[in-house]
Amino acid sequence: EVQLVESGGGLVQPGGSLRLSCVVSGFSFTTYWMTWVRQAPGKGLECVAKINQDGSQKHYVDSVVGRFIISRDNAKNSVFLQMNSLGVEDTAVYYCARAQGVDWGQGTLVSVSS
């Protein structure tokens, strides 16, 4: 059974940082690039970052360039999203996904508020 389990969300003040983690099982992790997707409350879906199989290629949506860093640890079947300089506009449920969205985790809520 394919499983993706995110953690690390929470309440943070504007300007703060959080590190999200996603541990996967049930498929060959090193075969797939991985994506972080977010969904603001009551809004649609936005791909935030993606990383290729060996971590050598990373891409970000413009709104997070210079603030977010995606990484992976293939030995631990894990993908991460380091989020810095958070703003209220980053408040969302963050999902990790296999490739562009073949499988999804349950999501972790990030709330940015003072």
Add this chain to the structure above:
Amino acid sequence: EIVMTQSPATLSVSPGERATLSCRASQYISTHLAWYQQIPGQAPRLLINGASARATGIPARFSGSGSGTEFTLTISSLQSEDFAIYYCQQYDDWPFTFGPGTKVDIK
């Protein structure tokens, strides 16, 4: 950035009826198009990949068609569990982008 649009925004359908959802890309994306179903409070679920290939475990009443810039998701006979929001997504070019969604509700 490729802009995805969906129509209609809301579709009211009776159980057992057919539903047809449309998705348009602002530029050519070949068949690099996916459809997702999202029930409020849950993660999205992949229905269709490559514009027309059903994902594992997806019932045959779901079908996708189209290529280039125009795409369609058809649900042949709506079941109670199909009332949800449906999103299309292009993965031809980064950033991968989603349409705003079509809400399918009970008529």
